[in-house]
Amino acid sequence: MAAWVFLAAAAVAIVFACLAVVVRNPVLNVLSLVIVFFAMAAIQVIVYSGAILVLFLFVVMLLNLPRRRRLGKGRPLQAVAGILLAAVLGGMVLAAAAILPAELGAVLPGAAAGGTATPIGRALITSHLFVFEFITLLLAAAIVGAVYLGEREMR
Amino acid sequence: MNAELVPIPHTWVLALSAVLFAIGTLGVMLRRNAIAIFLSLEVMLNSANLAFAAFAYRFAAAHVAAAAALDGQIFIFFVIAVAAAEATVGLALFIALYRLKETIDVDRFNILRW
Amino acid sequence: MLDALWLIPALCLAGACANLFLGTLRAPKAVVTVVGVGSVGAATAVAYAILWAYLQQPLAVVVKPYFTWISAGDITVNASLQLDPLSAVMTAFVTVVGLLIHVYSVGYMHSEGNAGFARYFAYLNLFMFAMLLLVLGSNLAVLFIGWEGVGLCSYLLIGYYYRQLWCAEAGMKAFVVNRIGDLGFLLAIFATLAAFGSLEFETVFPAAAADPASFGPEATVIALLLFVGAVGKSAQIPLYVWLPDAMAGPTPVSALIHAATMVTAGVYMVVRANVLFRLSPTAMLTVAVVGGVTALFAATIGLAQNDIKKVLAYSTVSQLGYMFLATGVGAWVAAIFHVVTHAFFKACLFLGSGSVIHACGGEQDMRRMGGLRKHMPTTYWTFLAAALSIAGIPIFAGFFSKDEILSRAYAAGASDLNGFGDAYRVLWTLALAAALLTAFYMFRVLFTTFHGSFRGPEEAAHHLHESPRSMTLPLVILGILSVVGGLVGLPGQLLHIEGLNLIDRFLQPVVIPLAEAGGHAADAAHAGHGLSLATEWGLVLGSVAAAVGGVLLARRFYLGAGAFVLPKLLAERLPLLHRVLLNRYWVDELYAWLIVRPVRALAGFCWRVVDELAIDTLLVNGAAFGVELAGDLARFTTTGNLRNYALMVLAAAVGIAALLW
Numbered sequence: 001m002a003a004w005v006f007l008a009a010a011a012v013a014i015v016f017a018c019l020a021v022v023v024r025n026p027v028l029n030v031l032s033l034v035i036v037f038f039a040m041a042a043i044q045v046i047v048y049s050g051a052i053l054v055l056f057l058f059v060v061m062l063l064n065l066p067r068r069r070r071l072g073k074g075r076p077l078q079a080v081a082g083i084l085l086a087a088v089l090g091g092m093v094l095a096a097a098a099i100l101p102a103e104l105g106a107v108l109p110g111a112a113a114g115g116t117a118t119p120i121g122r123a124l125i126t127s128h129l130f131v132f133e134f135i136t137l138l139l140a141a142a143i144v145g146a147v148y149l150g151e152r153e154m155r
Numbered sequence: 156m157n158a159e160l161v162p163i164p165h166t167w168v169l170a171l172s173a174v175l176f177a178i179g180t181l182g183v184m185l186r187r188n189a190i191a192i193f194l195s196l197e198v199m200l201n202s203a204n205l206a207f208a209a210f211a212y213r214f215a216a217a218h219v220a221a222a223a224a225l226d227g228q229i230f231i232f233f234v235i236a237v238a239a240a241e242a243t244v245g246l247a248l249f250i251a252l253y254r255l256k257e258t259i260d261v262d263r264f265n266i267l268r269w
Numbered sequence: 270m271l272d273a274l275w276l277i278p279a280l281c282l283a284g285a286c287a288n289l290f291l292g293t294l295r296a297p298k299a300v301v302t303v304v305g306v307g308s309v310g311a312a313t314a315v316a317y318a319i320l321w322a323y324l325q326q327p328l329a330v331v332v333k334p335y336f337t338w339i340s341a342g343d344i345t346v347n348a349s350l351q352l353d354p355l356s357a358v359m360t361a362f363v364t365v366v367g368l369l370i371h372v373y374s375v376g377y378m379h380s381e382g383n384a385g386f387a388r389y390f391a392y393l394n395l396f397m398f399a400m401l402l403l404v405l406g407s408n409l410a411v412l413f414i415g416w417e418g419v420g421l422c423s424y425l426l427i428g429y430y431y432r433q434l435w436c437a438e439a440g441m442k443a444f445v446v447n448r449i450g451d452l453g454f455l456l457a458i459f460a461t462l463a464a465f466g467s468l469e470f471e472t473v474f475p476a477a478a479a480d481p482a483s484f485g486p487e488a489t490v491i492a493l494l495l496f497v498g499a500v501g502k503s504a505q506i507p508l509y510v511w512l513p514d515a516m517a518g519p520t521p522v523s524a525l526i527h528a529a530t531m532v533t534a535g536v537y538m539v540v541r542a543n544v545l546f547r548l549s550p551t552a553m554l555t556v557a558v559v560g561g562v563t564a565l566f567a568a569t570i571g572l573a574q575n576d577i578k579k580v581l582a583y584s585t586v587s588q589l590g591y592m593f594l595a596t597g598v599g600a601w602v603a604a605i606f607h608v609v610t611h612a613f614f615k616a617c618l619f620l621g622s623g624s625v626i627h628a629c630g631g632e633q634d635m636r637r638m639g640g641l642r643k644h645m646p647t648t649y650w651t652f653l654a655a656a657l658s659i660a661g662i663p664i665f666a667g668f669f670s671k672d673e674i675l676s677r678a679y680a681a682g683a684s685d686l687n688g689f690g691d692a693y694r695v696l697w698t699l700a701l702a703a704a705l706l707t708a709f710y711m712f713r714v715l716f717t718t719f720h721g722s723f724r725g726p727e728e729a730a731h732h733l734h735e736s737p738r739s740m741t742l743p744l745v746i747l748g749i750l751s752v753v754g755g756l757v758g759l760p761g762q763l764l765h766i767e768g769l770n771l772i773d774r775f776l777q778p779v780v781i782p783l784a785e786a787g788g789h790a791a792d793a794a795h796a797g798h799g800l801s802l803a804t805e806w807g808l809v810l811g812s813v814a815a816a817v818g819g820v821l822l823a824r825r826f827y828l829g830a831g832a833f834v835l836p837k838l839l840a841e842r843l844p845l846l847h848r849v850l851l852n853r854y855w856v857d858e859l860y861a862w863l864i865v866r867p868v869r870a871l872a873g874f875c876w877r878v879v880d881e882l883a884i885d886t887l888l889v890n891g892a893a894f895g896v897e898l899a900g901d902l903a904r905f906t907t908t909g910n911l912r913n914y915a916l917m918v919l920a921a922a923v924g925i926a927a928l929l930w
Contacts, residue, residue, distance in 0.1 A: 003163045010171045017175050017198050021182030021191070029194050040201060041208075048235065052197070052242050059246045060190060063253055078916055082184025085919045090177025092926050097169035120228050128229050135236045142240035149247035183915055261911040268909030 013039040026060040168209035175202035189249050189259040193242065200238045204231045270322040274333050274350045277316045277360065278401040284308025285394035292387030298379070305390030306371045309397055313364040320357055328354060328778060332407045332471055339410070346468055351407030355605065355779045358772070359404035359537055362609050366529045366616050367397050369743035373620050374521040376739035377627065389429060389519070396422035400530050404537060408468040409458050412538065416454065416502065419531045420447045426526065427518040439517040446511040450501015457494035460487065474544040478781045481548050488545040492552035495542055496559075503535030503589045505563045510857055512586055516578040520623030523578060528585050528619050529612035536592040536608050543601050544781050550687035557597020561678075561696035561703075564590030566854075568706035572713075573850035576633045577622045580714055584659070585615060587703060591674055594700055598686065598693060600677035602776045606758045607670035609772075610658065613754045614667055617655035617747035618711075624648040624736040624744065625718060630729050635717045637725040644733040647741045649719050651748030656715050658751040660708035661816040666755035668816075673760060675700055676808045680800050701815055708819025716827035760805075 013036050020032035034049045124132050175198055182195025211227025249259050256263060287304045323331070334349035371393060378389050399418025406412040421444075428440030458468065464487040465473045477484045499505070504512040515527050526532070539546065539556065546552050567586035574580045588611050595604035626633055628645060642649045658667035675697065680686075682694030723730050735741065758772040800808075826835045840847040849855075906917070 003167075006163050006167060010167075013171065014174055014178070017178045020198060021178055021186070021195050026188065026190055029191060033194055033197060036198065036201070040205065048197075048201075048238075052239050055242060055246060056190065056194065059249060062250065063190075063259065078912055079185055081916055082912075082919065083181060085916070085923050086177050086180035086184060089180060089919070089923050089926060090173050092923075092930065093173035093176065094170055096930075097166045097173060120232075123229055124232065131233060135233055138240050139236060142243045146243045146247035149244070149251050180919060184912065184919065187912075264911065265909035267907070269904045269907050 009039045012036075027057065030056050030060060165209045165213035168205060168212065172202045172205040172209060175199075175205065187260050187262055189252070189261050190246075192261065193245055193249075197238060197242070200234060204234050207231050207234070270319060271331055271352060272333065273315060274319060274331075274352060274405065275335060277312050277319070277364070278398045278405065280308050280312040280315065281394050281398035281401060285391050285398060288387050288391035288394060292384050292391060295383040296387060298375075298383060298386050301383075301387045301390050302375050305387075305394055306368070306375065308394055309364070309368050309371050312397065312401070313368050316360050316364045319352070320361060323352055323357060328775075330471060330778075332469075334407075343466065344462065346408065346410045348411060349407045349469075350405040350411070351470060352405070353779065354776050355537070355541060356404050358605060358609065358776065360401065362612050363397075363400055363404060363530050366612050366747070367400070367525060369746055370521050370525040370529075370616065370620070373524075373623070373740050373743040374519075376737045377521055377623055378519065385429075389426075392422055392425045392429070393522075393525070396426070396526060396531070400534070403534055407470055409461060409470075410468050412541075413454060413458060416498070416534060416538075417451065419526070419534060420444060420451070420502070423447070423515070423526050423531055426522040427515045429518050429522065433517075436517040439511075439514040443511040443515050446508050447501050450498045450508055453494045453497025453501070457491050457498065460491045460494060463487075464491065470541065474542070474781055477544045477548060478783050481783050484545075485548055488548035489552055492542065492545045492549045493555065495538060495545070496552065496556055499535030499539055499593070500559065501535075502538075503532045503593070504586050505535075505559050505590060505593060506566060507856075509563065509567065509586045510860060513579050513582045513853070516576070516582050520578065520619060520626060523582070524616045524619035524623070527582065528615035532585060532589055533592070533608045533612065536589065536596065536604055539593070539596045540601050540605055540779065543596070543779065544783070546596065547599070547783060550689070553597050553599065553687065554689050554692060555597075556593050557678075557681075557693065557696055560590045560593025560595075560597055561699045562590070563587065564594060564703040565699045565706070566590075568703045568710065569850055570853050571710045572706060573847060575636055577625065577635050577638075577714060577718065578619075578633055580635075580710060581615070581618055581622060584618075584707065584711065587707060588615065588659070590703070591671065591700065594678060594696060595674040598674075598678050598681035598696075600674060601780050602773045603670065603673040603677055603758075605776060606772050607674060610666040610670040610751070610754050613747055614655040614658040614665075614751040617651055617744060617751050618659070620740070620744050620747065621648050621652035621655065624740055627736055627740070628733050629725060630732055632725060632729065635714065637729075638718045638723070639721045639725075640719070640723040641733065642719040645719075645735045647735060648744060651741075651744040651751075652715060652719065654748040655751045656711045658755075659711055660820060661704055661812060662708075662820070663813055664752075664755070666751050666753065668813075669755035669758050669760065671704065672809055672812050673758065675704070675812050676760075676800070676805060679804075679808055683800065683804075701812065704812055705815040705819045708816045709823045712820050712823035713827050716823060716832070720828055721832055760809075 016032040016035040016039070020029045020036060023029055023032065030053050034053055037048045037053075179195045179197075179199035179202060182198065183192050186192050186195065207227045207230050211231075252264065253259055284304055284307070287308070288301055291301050291304065330351065330353040332349055332351045334347045336348050337345060338348040339346040371390070374389065374393065378386055381389065396419060399415045399422055401415070403412055403415025403419060406415060424440045424444040426440075427443050428437045430436040431440070461468055461473060464484065465476055467473060477488060501508045512527055512532070516523055518526075546556065564587045567583045567590060571580045571583035571587065574583065588607070592604045592607050592611070595601070595607060624645060625638065625641060625648060628641065628648075629638060632638065654665070658665040661668045661671045678693060678697040678700055682690050682697050684690070686693055723733070736744075758770055760770060825831075827833065852858075908914075
């Protein structure tokens with residue numbers, strides 16, 4: 001049964017990812033991405049959808065972009081090359097996935113005992129503390145940078 | 156979900172990751188709108204997260220006793236955090252660019268050529 | 270006492286270093302004289318003390334190793350000196366003659382500046398060091414060090430007056446031609462090492478002598494290669510061309526290096542390696558032929574030269590030819606005997622000519638000399654003694670050594686040595702003819718220079734004077750040696766007296782007997798004693814007749830009332846012959862056209878094409894140009910378009926993924 005769930009979620013993710021990429025209306029793009037994240041995981045929803053994609057929406061609204069551009073217009077050669085390469089790259093990873101022995105994964109031991117969140121949180125604070133703090137700094141730097149960049153007077 | 160559910164092979168998740176990555180790449184290559192490129196980039200990052208999850212899932216049994224069992228999951232956190240930081244700064248940049256050129260069509264920003 | 274063997278060369282080296290230092294200080298000539306002459310004098314004293322101690326014991330070979338020089342895998346070469354009859358004889362006369370010439374040089378070089386004077390003695394001392402190393406070395410490597418050293422000093426001293434281009438060029442010519450021979454010598458060293466695994470004389474020669482059959486072909490190769498070296502160093506055909514040009518150096522240098530010592534190093538080396546030559550009839554014949562032909566060839570050139578030193582130079586080449594002829598017929602002891610007597614009379618002749626040149630104010634052309642007998646009696650009498658010696662007039666030293674060589678050459682022909690009897694008979698006639706010519710040209714020089722009336726410019730006539738004591742004393746000593754020096758080699762077989770030939774007895778151990786297993790007829794060491802008494806006396810009389818005939822002919826041509834009439838007539842009747850001889854058969858010109866020109870062309874090619882074009886322009890400048898070009902082309906990847914960059918990143922990612930795949 002888990003397999004079906006997975007396949008359904010996967011299908012949704014793929015479809016809406018395509019939509020997110022292809023559709024020319026920026027708002028629709030963002031919203032499609034929200035659905036993708038829903039299809040992928042909960043945390044994605046909270047952080048990604050809740051925070052980041054909201055930010056995206058905000059900027060999109062702010063900039064009031066037109067919708068008319070055609071996909072890949074003006075540089076056909078680049079478009080072709082890009083498609084080819086993307087296909088190759090994806091194909092390679094797919095092939096790798098196919099070659100690997102299809103081991104069955106195991107459910108985390110802590111899952112039965114109160115979810116996977118606790119062990120992860122514990123690991124974050126103990127063995128990966130340094131990176132955790134570093135990420136904190138990174139976020140702070142990003143905020144400062146964004147504030148500075150946006151500081152100039154809005155017309 | 157309870158523990159009796161039949162788990163799925165991790166290669167399936169990997170395959171999904173590959174497909175999403177390809178889609179995201181296409182988006183980056185083909186869109187002219189900077190924000191759209193960014194969105195596609197997010198898709199790519201997420202597909203990478205999926206790959207991490209797949210492998211963490213696969214090797215969870217092997218590292219049951221050690222703390223290393225959760226490394227893949229932890230890394231996903233970091234990827235998300237970095238993506239957030241990047242999105243923040245990137246969007247601020249786009250706003251600044253828009254103020255400069257009234258457009259965020261990336262093909263227009265080509266002064267730094269030979 | 271014998272442990273102090275190293276002192277002999279070392280004292281000379283110390284003198285050289287000291288003089289180099291004194292030269293930079295421009296020390297007064299008296300100091301340099303004491304150091305320069307004193308170091309060689311001390312070396313001579315030490316040498317004779319050691320020889321005295323050596324002779325107290327029964328004759329043996331004494332090897333003194335000092336340190337391990339090369340140790341590479343299987344190859345070990347020691348820096349060691351050897352004292353045996355041969356090196357003893359060589360050391361004995363090299364030191365004495367060297368000392369005499371050092372003393373002579375004090376007077377001769379007096380007009381040089383202090384720095385030049387010190388430089389001269391430094392080089393001369395260095396030469397003594399190298400020469401002594403050469404004759405005292407116990408293996409081919411040490412010998413080679415000395416060999417190269419004397420070549421270097423020869424170059425330095427020939428080019429002593431380096432401010433004149435032709436002197437510097439003469440020095441270079443000597444060095445380059447020597448080098449060609451040295452290549453042969455080096456190859457011989459390698460071959461010896463390969464065949465015998467060692468370079469020590471006491472290892473190689475007894476090994477070869479004990480087993481002649483197995484070393485036959487290697488012996489031929491090594492012997493011929495060694496001879497190539499000897500041809501270069503001892504100025505035989507075809508590498509003799511440097512010796513006449515070497516007369517550009519100061520006359521004492523010509524006396525010491527190019528007459529008495531350095532040029533005889535080749536003979537010494539061949540005699541030292543006599544075992545190898547005896548294993549190879551081919552090599553012996555080659556040596557004999559080259560020696561004999563050179564003897565006659567050089568003598569003919571000497572007939573027509575007008576520069577007194579050039580005549581002596583060609584005479585040296587000719588006499589060296591005699592020495593090699595001796596080795597080629599198996600007369601090893603006779604060769605060394607002639608080396609010693611030649612050192613005495615040739616050095617005397619050269620120093621005498623130096624005295625003459627000094628008196629004439631630098632003039633070397635005999636046509637502008639004459640009548641010097643009245644003004645320079647000591648020089649004249651010593652020169653006469655030496656001339657009689659070289660001509661081979663009996664009881665003078667040269668007679669004994671030259672006669673020994675001639676009789677052994679005849680014996681080689683008569684006994685059909687190694688099956689080449691005909692060749693050896695021809696060589697004997699060549700040698701006899703050369704003896705006649707030697708007597709002739711030597712007395713031509715004597716009569717032209719010392720007799721008759723002075724033909725030079727007026728002002729020079731007033732300056733004609735005898736040389737100072739420092740120059741005449743060595744002349745006298747050498748003159749006496751030229752007379753009595755032959756007494757050590759009296760031919761006892763003529764009088765049926767055994768043991769009269771002292772030098773023969775002394776040097777006999779050097780000619781190691783070959784094992785019978787080889788059965789080589791090449792062991793011609795004793796072939797000479799196969800002649801009958803009558804034949805021996807006949808030969809003696811024949812060579813004396815040739816010598817006397819030469820002297821009389823010269824007297825007819827150049828002495829008295831009819832002096833120079835007949836030579837001039839002859840030159841007019843046979844102009845071609847005269848031109849050929851005067852121009853030295855145009856050998857130098859031939860070499861210049863045949864060898865120097867192509868080498869110059871090659872050098873020019875290497876310069877213009879290889880260096881300037883290929884390396885400079887193509888590689889160096891071309892590399893820079895290529896880099897610049899690449900940069901100019903790579904520029905075009907910076908399109909400024911973001912999506913292009915994204916494409917490039919993607920392409921690279923695909924590439925890396927493919928690599929990791």
